[in-house]
Amino acid sequence: MLINWRGKWLSRHDQGMDAEISWEAEYRRGRYQGEPPVPFTDDILRAARSYGLTQGLYVGCGNGRNFLPLSRNGLTLTGLDISGTALAQLAASAPEFAGRLVHGDFSALAKDNTYDLVIGIQVFQHGDRATTGSVIAEAQRRLRPGGLFCLRVNAVSTDVWPAHEITEQAPDGGFTVRYLAGSKAGLIIHYFSAAELDALFSPPRFEPVLPPRIDQTWRQPLGAPGQWSQWEAIWRLSPPDPPL
Template sequence: MSATRSAAQAWDDEYRRGRYQDEPPVAFVADILAAAHRAGATDGLYVGCGNGRNLLPLVDGGLDLLGLDISAEAVRQLADRRPDRAGRLRHGDLDSLPLGATWPLVIGIQVFQHGDRGQAHRQVRAAQRRVAAGGLICVRVNAVGTDVWPAHDVVERAPDGGFTVRYTAGPKRGLDIHFFGAAELGQLFAGWAPVLPARPQRTERDNLGTGQWTQWEAIWRRPAELVTP
């Protein structure tokens, strides 16, 4: 898919420029470790693992995660950084995984927002299908309320508040990125049991005058009887 290819190229460039090197993990990592521990889940899939700022503390916290990313550069940097994990990294997207494979824990941090609304929803649905019955899905995604920056055009807006922008400047120039509304996310996870109900997490940007960005953070459990679309 061309959208995936251009996102992969943009991320390859970003990682070559040093993105996330020496960045601490997001605080949500502690919530994931606590929820996985309570659920007895030790094995999982991390979709969009990047170069490891969050994957490595999760692994060092006791989780055996398969890291998946469309950026070959991210996977290369992560394997260089931690050769012991190289065999548990995979270059590709969810479609590249064996048909029907599921995990007791699926994690996506700032990944399911790539593309327009339809593409973002398809990524969430594809990740949901990878959660084993009774398993957990841990999600951090762009939220409405963000002061979107840098320059961009709003290319779609839905009645539930969700919108998509196409950046006209910066590292994501030319890419569509989606921002989820609360009701939109709730609808996507209808029938799932909230373990950590969706909460908005605000981060002030370092660049003066550029405002804040907000992410939804949430953990759901897949009921054994749920049929995913």
């Protein structure tokens, strides 16, 4: 058994390795240091500008490879992350944003805080289907009507690597794995299908601003086999009905 930052008991077998412990170790090893932002940040900035939105929440902001260019190009973001090490690294490299960082998950935010932009880049895939679905539902609850939900998550077309076991497979194609080796060993990670995203972000509540598309990264230059696919999408939460 281990205990996570909320003091909640987790069974390594039942829940998978605690994400906070895993990410703390990754950031101490230098994860993302010197890495460029993902090009999806340009889509986020373009969409935010076209709707005149600047204020938002970045869930799982990490040590800032995307948070910083988004913040330096017009967005005022709260950065939320369960890794204190990531946030300390971000604050050290950009002290001007230290006051906007919150350590924890959604429970660390005031219950009624809502935002014009909710951004999740490679974060809403932590856990099994039920867990990721409920975290996405909570993120949707944090979005104001007329706001933009910006999502980059694992896609089922990924060649999953390294060693892992499939723990869950849904009829719509979505599946979950538990990694058995590598930096994610012990973590439970979900892979989303197109149908699953369509159901989570369905009209009329959500309208696509950037319909889901695949961004594929070949691992070969890094000495590993196959490719890693991510969905990237932006949806707008329906604005309130105009007064009669």
